[in-house]
Amino acid sequence: IRMQCALCKSSEKDDVLHGEFLRKGRVAVHYYCLLLTTVMEQNGDDNEGIRGFLVPDIIECAKKSENKKCTYCRDTGANIACCNRKCFRFFHTVCGAKNNARYIFYDTFQSFCHRHIDLPEDKNPHDPEELCTICCDALGTYHPLNSIRPPCCSSGWFHRLCLARAALSAGYFFRCPLCNDEKKFRNFLTHRNGCILGIGSEGISELERKISCTAPICLCPTGRETNTNHWKMRICIVCGSKAIHMNCNKLYAHRRFTCEDCDFTLHEIERNKCIEAANGIGEMNLEARSETDEIGGQVNGNPETAESTANTAPHLEHNDELMGRVLRSRTRSLDVEKTDFEGIQKGGQEDT
Helix, strand or coil: CCCCCCCCCCCCECCCCCCCCECCEEEEEEEEHHHHCCCCCCCCCCCCCEECCCCHHHHHHHHCCCEEEEECCCCCCCCCCCCCCCCCCCCCCHHHHHHEECCCCCCCEEEEEEHHHCCCCCCCCCCCCCCEEECCCCCCCCCCCCCEEECCCCCCEEEHHHHHHHHHHHHHHHCCCCCCCEEEEEEEEHCCCCCCCCCEEEEHHHCCCCCCCCCCCCCCCCCCCCCCCCCEEEEEECCCCCCCEEHCHHHCCCCCCHHHHHHHHHHHHHHHHHHHHHHHHHHHHHHHHHHHHHHHHHEEEEEEEHHHHHHHHHHHHHHHHHHHHHHHHHHHHHHHHHHHHHHHHHHHHHHC
């Protein structure tokens, strides 16, 4: 069954454009819809309802917007009103995101339609062919909302959505991707448009990374997001995006944790290194053989040279055999480690 947002009536899922899809009982909403919907208030504590928004309030707010027609898609149920006093446009959160509406993620969480974004244009806008520093795609036509050049370095342009993805991924450590500046970069995003969640006057509390246990079966009685002394999380040392409770998997109780995806990648890199090393030694042996053949052809009956040339061949064969043993040994150790990992996982599942 596809979830539909109770406020914007959309089933689209995009954490960058619409925020996380949250659910409480039969009510599902986009996180950004909770923050931006007109007359929507947070009347509960953070652990009540859906992020502090009570379910009865969400249902009541959805009923109030039933007859509001969206400026962009012309369907009813528009949950946002443009905050410009002279504007009477209404639109869905999803439709506004697709049509360059401006959302401000701090203070009173105001929203403005595409005609009232009220942002100053850059004096030296980029060319359509210029590349985004993050995704390396063409920036396209300059737009004051979607084209961002930070003042800390002024040496590159960014897509707004590329910066939003970087902010959600980096969390607390979000800073300029070019010069690594933190203070000036965040202040610029705050006072320029505030269009990225958490980059606002109240700091970056919204950008704190939320981790949860990725074990197939989590043994923690209080849930996957618990991270206490007894139920301590270990974060993947490679990607930093996945974590696991030490008690949920005995394999990582006393050593560093790498998630399943990174572990597979590391194994593949190790295998490729072995193959490249074997190919390199093989090529060296072929070159040596060719040189030996040339020397042998030039011997012309000299007994001493013929004897030294004959003694070279066993060494080349010995190198081939030795490299083959090394490759088989390293490959076997990787397979054994993978088998042990799967066995421990199965053992942990049987214990539960």
